[in-house]
Amino acid sequence: MPTAYLSPFVNETNDYINRMKEVLRGCGYDVAPMSFKTLLSPKAVGLFRSENIVLVHWLETRAFKKGPNGARIDLPGLLQVVIYLLVMAVMRARLVYFVHDHAVHDLTGWRRTFSVRLIELLRRMADIRVVHDPSYSATYNATYLPHPLYQDRDLSASRPMRAEGPIRAGILGAIRPYKRVEHIIDVWPAGPLLRIRGRCDPSYEQLLHKHIQARGPDVRIELDVGFMSREEFEAELNQLDALLLPHADESALVSGAFFEAIGATPLVIARTTPFIKWASTQFSGLMCYDQEQALQALLQDASNRPPSPVVSQRPDAQTAMKLFGLHACIKHYTSALQR
Numbered sequence: 001m002p003t004a005y006l007s008p009f010v011n012e013t014n015d016y017i018n019r020m021k022e023v024l025r026g027c028g029y030d031v032a033p034m035s036f037k038t039l040l041s042p043k044a045v046g047l048f049r050s051e052n053i054v055l056v057h058w059l060e061t062r063a064f065k066k067g068p069n070g071a072r073i074d075l076p077g078l079l080q081v082v083i084y085l086l087v088m089a090v091m092r093a094r095l096v097y098f099v100h101d102h103a104v105h106d107l108t109g110w111r112r113t114f115s116v117r118l119i120e121l122l123r124r125m126a127d128i129r130v131v132h133d134p135s136y137s138a139t140y141n142a143t144y145l146p147h148p149l150y151q152d153r154d155l156s157a158s159r160p161m162r163a164e165g166p167i168r169a170g171i172l173g174a175i176r177p178y179k180r181v182e183h184i185i186d187v188w189p190a191g192p193l194l195r196i197r198g199r200c201d202p203s204y205e206q207l208l209h210k211h212i213q214a215r216g217p218d219v220r221i222e223l224d225v226g227f228m229s230r231e232e233f234e235a236e237l238n239q240l241d242a243l244l245l246p247h248a249d250e251s252a253l254v255s256g257a258f259f260e261a262i263g264a265t266p267l268v269i270a271r272t273t274p275f276i277k278w279a280s281t282q283f284s285g286l287m288c289y290d291q292e293q294a295l296q297a298l299l300q301d302a303s304n305r306p307p308s309p310v311v312s313q314r315p316d317a318q319t320a321m322k323l324f325g326l327h328a329c330i331k332h333y334t335s336a337l338q339r
């Protein structure tokens with residue numbers, strides 16, 4: 001059985017890597033870590049066998065570290081990146097690089113430019129480049145493969161039926177500056193509830209509290225900071241009428257939260273990006289906006305829609321399963337990786 005070496009092999013804050021392992025096993029691979037421990041063990045021999053593959057995600061982010069005055073170069077992390085690059089330059093296993101971002105999040109100036117160059121270098125070294133946004137396949141000379149975070153759902157499962165009137169919307173997941181959540185807070189209208197929940201750095205949390213306090217008591221905004229388990233995320237999602245994806249920084253190609261929410265919650269309201277433009281042609285429960293000021297009209301339109309049916313949004317759930325479900329992922333990944 002061929003081996004798929006995966007980097008990173010563990011991600012405790014995101015289920016993406018676990019889902020990726022499931023897909024790779026479904027494609028017929030034995031999955032092993034691409035790590036320094038592996039490089040110093042007999043398993044490293046497999047890197048010099050052409051039937052094996054090495055899948056790399058977010059390696060460029062290791063070169064940077066968060067600091068009190070913003071992200072900076074992390075010399076130990078940069079050294080790790082250099083070592084991996086040297087190994088990948090001489091190995092015979094095929095390199096599969098996943099282009100998740102145009103640049104590393106929350107960077108500015110020359111640091112952002114440096115991150116772009118690292119991503120470009122990894123693309124050039126790769127035998128197979130993968131994107132989760134089909135609109136960037138040509139730009140990055142990459143193969144489109146479905147994002148694995150979508151969870152196949154029981155289409156007959158019930159969810160709470162919302163009452164008439166203002167909707168309950170939420171921003172779930174990592175709360176980071178590149179999402180510009182404070183801009184959403186500044187224009188959030190009275191009536192609808194906005195629930196913000198996820199991991200957040202103390203400095204950004206403090207900023208968000210200031211913006212919430214400035215809006216006054218008539219605007220319903222809840223900020224609940226902390227890590228969410230998979231079960232907690234699902235529980236939060238089931239209580240929402242709409243998931244809001246406010247990503248303002250154009251560093252990311254797609255949002256993982258989109259794949260967790262589409263078909264599970266009646267509406268997804270997202271800032272327009274190339275991926276969202278494409279997805280809006282596939283899903284009826286996806287609403288797009290370009291500027292924060294347009295949110296109020298969208299929220300009013302969403303509130304005027306009929307209450308959510310007891311059964312999950314079957315058309316969108318069926319479409320999502322067809323496009324992003326486990327069976328679809330295994331089929332497309334097998335075709336792309338076993339050429």
